[in-house]
Amino acid sequence: MRSFYGTELPNPLMLGTAQYPSPAILEEAFRTSGAGVATVSLRREGAGGAGQTFWQMIQDLGVHILPNTAGCHTVKEAVTTAQMAREVFGTDWIKLELIGHTDSLQPDVFQLVEAARILTDDGFKVFPYTTDDLIVGERLLEAGCEVLMPWGAPIGSGRGLNNEYALRAMRAEFPDTPLVVDAGIGLPSHAAHAMELGYDAVLLNTAVARAGDPVLMAKAMMQAAEAGRLAHEADPIEARDMAEASTPVIGKAFL
């Protein structure tokens, strides 16, 4: 597996921490699936110190922490959020989200590139949530990103890979860059699909957290992602239009 800014991950599943029915179920989903990365956010601290309880639980999971800039719409907002996250979470990893469209949560790729440059210059290891546009990918790499995270479909939509062609092209264009399909995965088959294309990981949240049984779904996602990775490494056959008999014709009896 490719490393992410020099860090080898135990498996290809990155899991969000939002929307679970309870903290206990969140914890169990991580433990059962073995996901090696947890995405987290920063929000206003309440009077009861809810953030501290959450932080303790996440630390106990012993996974890599990937703070996000979810909900940010401007470069300044995203950069400030990243700086605050670095101090609180003690990591220079940042999942850079710069939202450009309210309904689709499509990234504003122009601001994304600008923020990525500022943050990498400041020593951050940026994981940019981006579209599947090749030129934007190039610009992000030029800005100093060493990972790209194109969307499969809009966040929380569960639609899977909306544009397999574009994701395939991205894999071909950036053969040495760790690529993660981030967002849009709804089913284990979607996760397997991304990995079969040669992606290095999948990042998902809603599909697990909102499933009827999040723990079981987390396990299913992990197994699917692993299966997809192995399939890619195994060099799958090309699809064809017509049948090709698998049982030898030679030696067939004349009956």
Added chain:
Amino acid sequence: MKIVLNGEPRDVAAATLAELLAECGFSGKVATAVNEGFVPAALRAAQQLTEGDRVEVLAPMQGG
């Protein structure tokens, strides 16, 4: 002094950001910003507050 803390108007006695955190009972892992600018923990004691300042105190939270 009247400030805005996490979006809510507050009347506080604190003169610095560090004093404000103590006065309002914040502890543990938090990050702070004043008037949309990040204030690192090491600079909170030196960060003077003035009337109308907008202070944000953020903590770890669930995220995707």
